Amino acid sequence: MSPPSRPVATAGESGFDVMRVRADFPLLERSVHGKPLIYFDNANTSQKPRGVIEAVDAFYREHNANVSRAVHTLGEEATELYEGARDRLAQHIHAPSRDELVLTSGATQAINLVAYSYALPRLKAGDAILTTTMEHHANIVPWQLVTARTGATVKAAPIDARGELIVERFIDLLTPEVKLACVAHVSNVLGTVNPVRKLARECRRRGIPLLVDGSQAVPHRPVDVQALGCDFYAFTGHKMLAPTGTGALWARREHLAAMEPFFGGGEMIREVRFSGTVFADPPHRFEAGTPNIAGFAGIGAALDYYAGLGFAAMRSWEQRLLAYATERLRELPGLRLFGEAREKEPVISFLIEGTQATDLATLLDLEGVAVRSGHHCAHPLMQFFGVPATLRASLAFYNTLEEVDAFVEALRKVRKLLL
Template identity: 75%
Template sequence: MSATLATPAPRDWSSYRADFPQLARQVHGKPLIYFDNANTAQKPQSVIDAVERYYTQFNANVARAVHTLGEEATAAYEASRDTLARFINAGSRNEVVFTSGTTQAINLVAYSFALPRLSAGDEIVVTQMEHHANIVPWQLMCQRTGAVLKVAPITPSGELMVDRFLEMLTPRVKLAAVAHVSNVIGTVNPIAELARACRSRGVPLLVDGSQACPHMPVDVQALGCDFYALTGHKLFGPTGTGALWARREWLEEMPPFFGGGEMIRTVSFEGTVFADPPHKFEAGTPNIAGFIGLGAAIDYINAIGIERIAAHEAELLAYATAAFKQVPGLRLFGEAPKKAAVLSFLIEGVHAHDLATLLDHEGVAVRSGHHCAHPLMQFFGVPATARASLSFYNTREEVDRFIVALEKVRRLLA
């Protein structure tokens, strides 16, 4: 009789910190408190090792060689596509296009999908909470075609006005583009509901998933959207990595965004026959090491369990929110019932940059500025906020130390 292997017991959450070398360092002589995860996440040692292993053991280009190194590089690179496809439950690995990040993914949809379909008077619908990466490409498309950008409003608490969004889905709308999770206020939008409404009206839906994939399960088939963009460096992977998931039928119809090597079947001076998706959209030498590292990052997340991560971060967010509300003069932006572990805030009379600068001297890393969301700042009537964004490797103790540092800064600037 074969032995049954027991499932390893979950590790204590604080023990995961040892997997991230950066978390052990000090800043200005104080232990680092890294609360800038919405900007970029730290990398576990397994990701760093995967990148180093590529460069030291089988550094070669992909899909161009029959020698051993080239075959090993190609196998590892394409294995990461399989890993990512499973992670978001894509219907096929061929629906996953590797990009440099969400920005490139959205621009790919803008130029290859939207531009050929837009005419004067057509409309694109976005929301008031979008990152610039999900605004500017659509503005460029509108300038080129005469289409009009429409903006679905949000409530003072940062929730999307879903009824207003649905009302805007008129026959003139050729595309809707919505953040899964706001990078500023953490609001989690009801993507499945929005996708059903869009599909019933024949409106393709693009989702900016940069802030969702590191913090919650993402199933693109269950969500029912048409396009889903994600960024690798927020997902504990290397910078310069990301992906666009798209329905197979759209990828087959879309023309290439870039032209060059590796995205073709044959080339002659009379014309070119392009490769099938996803390679049709992946011209040139890719970030091979980066995508191998991204595969390792997803393996790391899977070993923990994304559902466990989501539950833990929800508890951490509740704890931090309660602590923030005890700080005199603190204004918290965005308190939607469903939100990720992001807290944007200001102290009365203190500029966000001053807050972040002085917190840095206490060893605390937070983001300050408009967070690539000028329209959202205008909605709240402020030029900038400070933003504390948490990850599963952050702790209640760090929140407590942050509050002490914040109180110190507040008194200094009072």
């Protein structure tokens, strides 16, 4: 079937020159199995622009030293890069203060920090932590681990068949025994955007802190933690153009001040004696050991790239890609979509009747198409939909309408091979 007619995107018509943008990403130039790469696994990790790659390279070539441990020039330069990344990230999410931003290896470490430093000391038998059915395992398993130690429980707010959180049920479950509520800003499987501001308002009325997993939101939309009204916001760098092993936790100052360290070691202390240790003030209290300094040099370059791109044009293009890809996929016989929320980011999960997700992904790779298959670290969500796995195509601003066409035609081809 021929694709539906569509205009060719140009800088003048759309305000977004995708071909110019693609030239900034070296990996997008490669081939896989003799076919041009179509990278539709962006919810897993994003590709990196040349500026990020060069920033990491420049750190090791020109500035390599440890942070906060030397007064020599290299040490000062490394510290400036690392602490500069904290400043930039705090500005990016509109944090009230840089001292409310803990630099971590990613959202998983950030959530575990809250689990062990905030939740664990406060939980007792009969208490509960509220999360949702659509969460990534990183926003489920840490809560199970700390509640198992204390006799507390984990409750999950339900979703509907469209993949939207049933907000009324979430609010109903905010009962007095709930000591912390947790929600994804954007689902990594469904693309569903949750109404965080409303949930935060209802939590605040009941005195219940709210943690938000922003891993899938920060790459696609502006985030203002003050406007959202949450208490904790965790996110990861490698999904937002930056190197792996980078991320951050934003937390309200009063929470950080009341939290004990999760990791112990160097640089998170003021003084150590065998009779006891005096810890550093937040955020350094939670940053033991040598961090991924080069990675945070890269995160600064990633934020520079976003600033030059402009979120408005980027978001408009991604939403156009999402609408077009959804329309094209609906042409395929036996297609079942998962997640048709009214507000979505560019993530599409689906199955084709009579095929297995892993088989489709394997054959698509032979066509040069990189997509994700499996449970996507969301077993409870798979159980809700009654499937063991889905195929997930997740798009980014450097993808094109032509790639969508090629993806759909590749799907049509491999479907015939399997049926």
